[in-house]
Amino acid sequence: MSKPGQFEDGFKAVVRELDRFQRFGFTESEFKRAISSISKNNESSYVERDKRKSDSYVNTYLNHFLNDGPALGNEDRYELTKQLLPTLTLKEVEDIAKEFYVDTNRDVLILAPETDKDKLPDEAAVNSWFDSIDKEDLKAYEDKVSDLPMLSKAPVKGSIKSEKSIDKIETKEIILSNGVKVLLKPTKFKNDEISINAYSPGGTSLYSDADYMSASFAGNLVNSSGIGQLNTVELQKSLTGKDVNISPYISERAEGLRGSTDKESLKTAFEMVYGYFTEPRIEDDVFQSVISKQKDMMANRENDPNFVYSDAIQRTLYGNSIRRVPYSLKDLENVNQAKALEIYKDRFADASDFTFVIVGSFTEDEIKPYLEEYLAALPTTNRKRRSKRFEPI
Helix, strand or coil: CCCCCHHHHHHHHHHHHHHHHHHHHHCHHHHHHHHHHHHHHHHHHHHHHHCHHHHHHHHHHHHHHCCCCCCCHHHHHHHHHHHHHCCCCCHHHHHHHHEEEHCCCCCCCCCHHHHHHCCCCCHHHHHHCCCCCCCCCCCCCCCCCCCCCCCCCCCCCEEEEEEEEEEEEEEEEEECCCCCEEEEEEEECCCCCCEEEEECHHHHHCCCCHHHHHHHHHHHHHHHHCCEEECCHHHHHHHHCEEEEEEEEECCCCEEEEEEEEEEHHHHHHHHHHHHHHHCCCCHHHHHHHHHHHHHHHCCCCHHHHHHHHHHHHHHCCCCCCCCCCCHHHHCCCCCHHHHHHHHHCCCCCCCCEEEEEEEECCCHHHHHHHHHHHHCCCCCCCCCCCCCCCCC
């Protein structure tokens, strides 16, 4: 997908990487990460085999009946993958890919809004783009992987201050030494999945209209960047083969984190939680990319009847309030990278009013060491701020 009207740049970016692969192949480290990811998915699917949804069986049987596809049982699929995956080689993968990416019998489809109809390239233009890339002096891809740990320094371990049972919902309430509240609820809906949610009152409601745009983008910008000593790409690579995802957010009346993990990646999950509190970052290229994509998405929205109708309703109800109506390109220019990071750090500077809700396939004994090591080590100031209510006109 390219920016509006920039078909040539978008097209060349795609073809350039395909040509780079055709000339140099993949790197060994890329291959190993792919194998690790497939292996992890295979293990996870097998562990959850008794929780598998019925429709996936139906689709397998339909494919078998209609297309003569294999209808493997859970055990057979697991064992075959486990047996064959280690025998796969990088050359085999490259040979298959190169067999299909060829310069003959090729179709090129370019889809664009009606407003860009007159700007679409013809066949001669597209062929000239192919020719220009063929003449480029492409270099092999460098797969840079960081050896640094995610966190620059280890947390200072805290402790559990008090515990009490909430019998009606089979939940344990724990108060940590820094004031953080944790609700633990073991369940059996999944064999190896743990959901982690944290929230605190506040959100964008605490900031002025002048800072609203920076505040509303702060959570997304931090979530799209790396953590601590790892940038975005390094973080993604370090998480390969791990079933874990933690995302921070700042909404109108709250801020927090949400995500999930398996038992094997529990330590990584809590490291990410601690990192999003203590070592957040907004990278320059991420900031530029997010803002640029927002501008591109806004380019044709006035041609969408649904958007125009919704916009009219919101403006009728709330006037021109920046907090309720769709923002404009001018509003988008008010998103400040430094201010967004400042606001994010402010919202996560005090963990004392945060409540963590942890639900899933765990025991208290398994989870408590991580509560003490990471959550009880989160910074606190005991400021007790509350969210503000927005009053419509």
